[in-house]
Amino acid sequence: MTTTPTRALPVAAALLVLAASTALAQSMAAGTAKNVVGGALLVVRADGVETRLRGRGTLRVFEGDTLKMEGKGKALIETDEGTQLALNGDSVVQIQSRWEKDAGVTRIVRMQRGEVWAKIGDSRRGLEIETPVGVLAARAAEINVRLVSDNEAVATVVTGVGEFSTPSATCELRAGTMSFGHRSQACTPPAATDVRTVIGWSRPLLP
């Protein structure tokens, strides 16, 4: 079959539109799981399909995925925004985002349990770690969040500045400080902490 030049242009345009539509219908990539130490990282896709990473590799992670650390292992994920994200043993998180017309897309990690460390390199687009009792938001910072129970979380800022919000208050956390969050109370005033001890668990994962 031959196509005349006058017909080729509309056909090409139609194919471009189709390709764009197809892209919109696909899962949105969010990052790559790169290293797992001492266990397996189970990735549950939004449609329920499961896949695992053990040791080093390149497992793509998509928005809506639930990431579960099996056993006491640890995992390192790099988001497409350039954030290093580590999950401690028994952690369960979901990868999400918020879109705003004026601010674009903000990557969100919703914790169900466990502990998360993150080093956010991008100073324009931040990261927010949500827990049932509060959210820690930061950009160009190194942070750690541990969910002690369904009703208590500990937010730590290692470097940079973070904002820890519970339903009743917001606390600004500077480098080397931490705050407790409880569902029914304001976040506790920032207190100095030994950040090396707090984030020590994540070190074996880093290149």
Add this chain to the structure above:
Amino acid sequence: MRVLPVGALGSTILAAYGLTGCAREPPLPRPPAVAQARVYVANESSNSVTVVDAESLQVVATVDAKNHATHDLALSRDGRYLLATNLSPGRLSVIDTTALETIASVFTGARAHVVAFTNDEQQAWIANIAEDNVAILDMRTLRVVGTLPTGKGPTGLAFSRDGRFAYVSNQGDKTVAVVDTAGLAILKRIPVGTNPHFLVLGPDGRIWGCNTGSNDIYVIDPGAQQVIASFQVGPAPQQIAFGFKGVAGPLAYVTVAGFNKVLVLDPDVRRLRLLEEIDVGEAPNGIAANPQGTRLFVVHERSNDLRVIDTGTSRVIATVPVGRKPIRVVASK
């Protein structure tokens, strides 16, 4: 309404309030007010919100929710912001009603079903039916600052007049959970009926709800925190609004999907009784009244339209085509 850089935000708070450490955040910056009264309709199968001028009853715009399965709506008291839940992605669309566009999309939880502003409008609460919880959204930063387990399959949400209590209906539990909004704790679970769904604060300060599965409505007294009245209305009652018929009222108007009717009830809880039946379209669902209580706006999920009832005559005075499967309607306050 945009999120400032974290450092700048912290500095702004500290400078403006002279506080260190923990601080209550300043109120949400607001766009100009919308001049004319409006009616907004959530179209679940069109993923959109139809905007209708409440006086001329003409469609002003159709706003793309930038999401899927747009279900419930909440309008800020000044009419500047409209929140829309979207079942499929578990996201909340934030709509600027001046610009008539969606300006944010926030993940709140699986199957985000209903939304309500807290009385001070500092937060919005969203019931996530597939997560058995309510997400608490900070309206200044649009961050989910917490979640609260409420029961199995939360589908309805309303706040008490004084804001001390939130009421969450749970389909799976056949209960309404009473939440202490200060302590964020469940105080009580009130047994109601089968498939409890919609909840609304009535003009009497009581919480009115529909049991869509047991064909009745019920009234909860926030003082006693118990059901003090109920009334059989017919198959699949959906939502309730309040209006006046001349000197009579406020009267309760209930959409009964299985009858294709709006039932008019005397809302005196000592003797709830049927006053009148108004024929409407196929499968009436959402219902809202204008602030004067003289017009009712009813959406029909099968005939895909909005019908306007004059409460003085109990007659449909206009039919406005909207999107596919309209579920919820809200009007300017």
